[in-house]
Amino acid sequence: MPQAARTGLPPLLNIIAVSAFAASLSSRALDPVLPHIAEDFAVGIATAASLAAVFAFTFAMVQPVLGAAADLFGKGRLVIVCLVLLGLSSLFGAFATSFPMLFASRILSGIGAGGIFPIAMGLASDMVAPDKRQVAIGRLLAGAMTGNLLGASASGLIGDFLGWRGVLAVLGVLVIAASLAVAIGLRGASLARPPSKMNLSLLRQGYATIFANPNAKICFTAVFIEGCCVLGVLPFIAAFLFELGEQRLAIAGLVIAGFAVGGLLYTLTVSRLLPRLKVRGMMIVGAALVGTQLAVVALGPRWQVQGISFIAMGCGFYMLHGCLQVFASELSEAARATALSLHSFFFFMGQTVGPIAYGFGIAYLGKLPTMFVAAAIMLALGPLCARLLRQLKPADARPGT
Template sequence: MHQPATGASADQKFPPAINIIALASFSAALSTRALDPVLPHVAEDFSISVTTAASIAAGYALIYALVQPVIGAAADMFGKARLMTLCLALLGVASILGAVATTFSGLFASRILAGIAAGGVFPVALGLTADLVVPAKRQVAIGRTLAGSMTGNLLGATASGIIGEFIGWRGVLMILGALGLIAAVAVAAGFRGAALTAPPKTDFKALRQGYRTIFANPNTRYCYSAVFVEGCCVFGLFPFIAALLFDLGEKSPSIAGIVIAGFAVGGLFYTFTVSRFLPWLGVKGMMIAGAGLVGLQLGLLALGPQWKLQFVSMLAMGWGFYMIHGCLQVFASELSVGARATAMSLHSFFFFMGQTVGPIAYGLGLQHGGKVPTLLVSAAIMVTLGLVCARWLKSRAPADARA
C-alpha cells in the first residue's frame, strides 16, 4: 500500500536532481509577478492606461490555467524532463521577445507565450519529484520544490521593482529571459541519464487510460475540489488586500506589498518545518491544523488589525495554507503512476481556476455583505475543508501502480 506521507527525518537524502527541479521552479516562478511593479512604466511607454497594461497579468494567469490539462498529457506522452527543458527554453525566448517588443500587442502576445511556457514547468516539476522520491519521503521533497517556486514568487516582484528603477521593464524581461535559458540548460544536463520510475508514454491509448485511472480514483474528487476551494478562499483575497488596507488609512502600495509578502514568507517557513511537523501531526493532523490556521487568520483579518499585525497574520496563513496544500499535492501525485504529470497538471488547473473565481466571489461578498461577514464565511469554509479532507482522503495505491 502506498502511503502519501509518513515521518521523515530532517537530514534525509534526496536525489541531486531534486535541486535541479527546485531551480526550474524558481526560474519559472520569477516570471509570474515580475511585471506588476513596472506596469506604470509599460503603460507610459506604450501610451496606454495602467488598467490596459494590467491585462497582461490576467492573460498570463488565465492561459497558465487553461494549458494545464494539455501540458500534463504532453509530459506523460513525451517525457517530463524533456518537456520541462523545452518549456524553460520557451519561457526564456518569450521573455526576450517581450523585452524587444515595439507594440503593446506584441508584448501581450509574448506574455501569453510565457504563460504557456511557465504553465508547463511547475506541475511537471511536481510530477518529476514524485517519480524520483518514494511516497514516504515525498511531502518533504515536494516542500523543496515549493520552496523554489515560492522564493521565485517572492523575489520576482520585489527584485523586478528594484531592477526596473535602473534598467527599465525591458531590462527586467531580458534578465528573465537569460535566467530561463540558463535553467533550461541546467535541467537538460541534470536529467541526462536520470532513472525515473515512470517511462514516458507515446500513444493516445495510454493517455486515455491515464485519464480513466485518475478519475476512477475516489481521492480525485476530493483533491481537485479542495484545491479549487483553496484558490477561491485564500488567493481570491489577495487582490483586495491593498483596498482593505486603504480603508484602514494605509495608502502606500509598498505596505500592501509587504503584507502580501508575509504569505510567501510563511510558505517558506513551511518548507523548513514540514519534516519536523509531519511525523508529529501526521497527514490528517496537518490538513486539519493547516486549514484551521488559515481560517483563524481570515477571522483575524476581518477585525482589521494594523498592517504589522496583518503581516504576521499573513505569515501564519501562508504556513497553514501549505500545510494542507502540501498534503493535497502528495495525494494528487498518487492518483496515477503512468499519468502522474496529467494528474498534477489537472491539480494545478483546478487550483488556478479557483484563483480566477475567487476574486469575483470576494468582490461580490465585500460589495453586498461587507468585509466581516465575507471573511468569516471564507474562514468557516476553510475549516470545514480541512475536516472534510482529513475524513475522506484515504491512502490508496494507484490502479496502475506496479506490484
Template sequence: MTASSRLPPALNIITLATFAASLSARALDPVLPHVADDFGVSIATAAAFASVFAFTFAIIQPVLGAAADLFGKARLMVVCLMLLGVANILGAMSTSFWLLFASRILAGIGSGGVFPVALSLTSDLVGPEKRQIAIGRTLMGSMTGNLLGASVSGLIGDFLGWRGVLAVLGVLVIVASGAVLIGFRGAALTQPPKTNLAALRHGYRTIFANPNAFCYAAVFIEGCCVLGLFPYIASFLFDLGETSLSIAGVVIAGFAVGGLVYTLTVSRLLPKIGVNGMMIAGAALVGLQLMAVAAGPGWKLQTLSLIFMGWGFYMIHGCLQVFASELSVEARATALSLHSFFFFMGQTIGPIAYGFGILHAGKTPTLLVAATIIIALGFVCAKLLRQTRPADAAARPDVEP
C-alpha cells in the same frame, strides 16, 4: 541519517526549475497600481493579468500533462522555461494593455509546463513514504522564487517601473533554463517515456474513478479563496496610505516565507499530527489570517499574517499534492497536471469573485466568507480523503506496495 538526506540528488535540479518558473508568478502583483495608471484602466481590470496567467496555466494543463507522459518530462520543462523568459521580455516591450495581456497568456503557458511536471518527476524518483518531504523540497524552490519574485519586483518597480520588472525577470529565467538543461543532462532525467496513448486513456479513467479525485475540487477552492486575494493586497495598502511598491512586494512575499517555513517543518510535523491533522490545522491557520487581513492592520502586521497564511496554506496544499500523485502511476504527470488545472482555475475565478464581493458587499464580509469556506474545507478533506495505492499500481512491478 535523516529522510531528507536520503533524497535523490536530482531533486536539486528539479528545485532549480521550480525556482526559475516561480519568479514570474506574482511579479506583477506589487506593481499593478502603476500598470493600471500607465494604461488608464482600473485596478480590477489590471487584476485580470493575474486571472489570465492563472487561466492559461490551468487550461494548458491537460495538454502539457499528456505531452509530458508521452514525450518526456525533463525536455518539456526546459522548453517551457525558455518560453516563460521570452514572454516576460515581450511583456516588458508591450505598447498597449492588450499586448501585455497577450504576453501574460504566453507566460502562463510557459509556467504551466514546469511546476506540475516537476512534481511528477519528484513522485517518480521518491516512494510514497518520503514523497511529502520530497515535494516539500520541490516547493522550497517554488516558494523561494515566489518570495524573490514578489519582493524584488516591488523593489525593481520603484526604480525601473513595471517594464523593468518583466525585463529583468525574463533574462533571469532564460539564464536559469540553460542551467537546468545542463543539469538535466547530467542527472539522467531524460529517459524515453514509457507511456502510450492507450495507457493515457486508461490513466484518465483510473484518475477519475478514484474517490480521492475530490482533491481536485479542494485545490480549486484553495485557489479561489486564498490566491484570489493577492491582486488586491496592493490596493488594500494604498487605501491605508501605504503607496510604496516595495512595501506591497514585501507583504505579498510574506506568503512565500510561510511556504518556506512549511518546507522546513513538514518532516517534523507530519509524524506528529498526521495527514488529517495537517489539513485541519493548515486550513484553520489560513482562515484565521484571512480574518486578520479583513481587519485592515498596518503593513507590518499584514506581512506577519501572510507568513502564517502561507505556512497554513502549504500544510493542506502539500497533502493534496500527495493525494494527487497517488491517483495513477501510469499517468502521474497527467494526474498532477489536472491538479494544477483545478488549482489555477480557482486562481482564475478567485480575483473575479473577490472583486465582485468587494464591490457589492465590501472588503470585510468578502474576506470573512472566504475564511469560513477554507476552514470548512480542512475538515471535509480530512473526512473524505484516504491514503490508498493507485488502482494501476499492480501493473507496475517497480511500484512499492
C-alpha cells in the same frame, strides 16, 4: 554529509527544484506593481488584476495537454522548453506598448509556467517512494517559495526604481538563465529522455484510472477552493494598502512575500510536523491558520501586522496544499504527470475565478464580508478533506510499490 544523503533524497532533485524556482518568479511578480500598470495604461485596478487571472487561466487550461505530453514525450525535456517560453514571453511583456499586448504576454507566460512546476512534481514523485514523497515535494516547494518570495519582494523594489517594465525584463533574463542551468543539470539523465513507448491507449487508461479513484474529485475540488479563496486575494493587496495610505510598492511586495516566507517555513518544518500531526492534523491545522489570517487581513491592520498574517497564512496554506499534492500523486502511477497536471488545472482555475469573485464581492458586498466568507470556507475545508480523503494505492500500481 550532503543534505540529500541525510534525507535520503536524490541530489538530482535540487536541479528540478531550480525549475520550480524559475517558474514561481513569474507567478506573483506583477502583483505589487499592478497600480502602476493600471495608471500607465489608464485602466482600473480590477482590469489590471486580470493579468493575474489570465496567467492563472492559461496555466490551468494547458494542464491536461502538457501533462499528457510529459507522460508521452518526457518530463525533463518539456520542462526545459517551457522555461525558455516563459523567459521569452516575459521579455516580450517588458516592451508592451498597450494593455492588450501585455495581456497577450501573460497568456504566453501562463503556457510556459504551466509546463514547469506540475511536471517537476511528477519528476520528483517518480524519483522517490510514497513515504518520502511529501518531503521531496517540500523540497520543490522550497524552490517555488523562494521564487515567489523574490518575485513579490524584489519586484516591488525593482518597480520603485525601474518600473513594471524593469520587473519583466529582469524576470525574463533570470528565467532564461535558469533554463540553461536545468538543461545542463539534466543532460544525460534518463529523466530528460522520453519514455521508450508512447501509447495513446495507455494515456486514455491513465485518465480512466485517475477519475475512477474516489480521492480525485475531493482533491480537485479542494485545490480549486484553495486557489479561489487564498491566491485570488493577492492581486488586491496592493490596492488594500493604498487605501490605508501606504503607497510604496516595495511595502506591498514585502507583504505579499510574507506568504512565500510562510511557505518556506513549511518546507523547513514539514519533516518534523508530519510525524506529530499526521496527514489529517496537517490539513485541519493548515486550513485553520489560513482562515483566521484571512479574517485578520480583512480588518485592515497596519502593513507590518498584515505581513505577519501572510507568513502564518502561507505556512498554513502549504500544510494543507502539500497533503493534497501527495494524494494527487497517488491517483495513478502510470499517468502521474497527468494526475498532477489536472491537480494544477483545478488549482489555477481557482486562481482564475478568485480575483473575479473577490472583485465582484468587494464591489457589491464590501471588503469585510467578502473576505469573511472566504475565511469561513477555508476553516471548513481542512476538516472536510481530513474526513473524506483516504490513503489508497493507485489502481495501476505495480506489485510491490
